[in-house]
Amino acid sequence: MQETGVSNRKIRDSHTNLTLRFFDKVSNPKSIHGIYPYRGKISALDAAQVISQLPSDAVLLDPFCGTGTIVYEAQAHGMRAIGVDNNPLACVIARGKTESIDKVSTLDDLSYAISDAQIQQDVPSMPTVASKYFHPDTANQIMRMVQVSTHFNSFLLSALYGAICVAARACNGWLWTSTSIGRINPPLRKIDFYSTLLRKTKKHMGFVNKGSPVTIHTYDSRQIHEIINENSIDIVYTSPPYFDALDYTGYYSKIVLEILAMDRTSIRAGLIQKYSTYRKDMRIALDAIDKVTHDKSLIIFVVGNRKVHGELIKGSEFFSEIAPWSNPYVVEREYTNTASGLWDKINKTQRKEQILVWDLARGSRRSG
Secondary structure, X not given: OOEOOOOOOHHHHOOOOOOOOOOOOOOOOOOHHHHOOOOOOOOHHHHHHHHOOOOOOOEEEEOOOXXXXXXXXXXXXXXXXXXXXXXXXXXXXXXXXXXXXXXXXHHHHHHHHHHHHHOOOOOOOOOHHHHOOOOHHHHHHHHHHHHOOOOOOHHHHHHHXXXXXXXXXXXXXXXXXXXXXXXXXXXXXXXXXXXXXHHHHHHHHOOOOOOOOEEEEEOOHHHHHHOEOOOOEEEEEEOOOOOOOOOXXXXXXXXHHXXXXXXXXXXXXXXXXXXXXXXXXXXXXXXXXXXXXXXXXXXXXXXXXXXXXXXXXXXXXXXXXXXXXXXXXXXXXXXXXXOOHHHXXXXXXXXXXXXXXXEHHHOOEOOO
């Protein structure tokens, strides 16, 4: 079934150039976005600042939504938002951030589940690929909670998966970064997973919006026009997958997917993250996105510079070349103080990103 949409008329008369603030830091730990350490997610501060300049009654689409940073901030702004991603794990987190919850009943559900987990019989062993990162007692508690999580809402599932990542860091002496796993650091510390999960849940549940409904589709963006009506989207705002083929099923997600017995290979095969076919796949996705926009839509892409096989590729130039829209205006800035800052210093790199904006009301759509 296709997503229905009603095009907003205010965006059709809007020709205001977007501005990009400079932030000392691009992450915001006091938000819901720390519920899960998804690799390569966009800065929530940037997303909120850009969205604040958009009409609140527009229909916004993020066709590569990941764990839902943009759609969450759009929801907080009062917009109707639609997110699409072909990574089922990421979509659970996106739904967890944006689906309305009752805080009291959610905490009650978790409390009952923890009690149930503690008395579970025949608890399965954690898969070997994942168990090496945890103290055996912590691994056992994790598997108990996974067994009783079948009735969890998306928010509790997000907290559960995020708590698994926290426990992995803690068992290894907190020597890993918030987004990258490192070497195993014996002796592995025993961490009480039940209290870790409870803290994670309480920390983030206060940030769940009570605003406009958000729809998250687990679907291939290359066929996005199959689930979203043509000409129904006012604003496309996204940070597309990196063109150096970042593995969005790696790092902490690899551990979580192994524990959940989800086929990582199959998930990875459905994502646009294979460098050899990236240009072709992204062209298909961009053409599909073009079909769901209208002649007054605004299209915003956040991209960056990346080194691939020793060659520096500028994101703004790459996407300007392959997009079905022409003459974007571009805002560029350098940024620091990210989880990757240490590696930037070691490698003597400067991280740059660009925001490309195509205003179709100004005739940016290519002919033919």
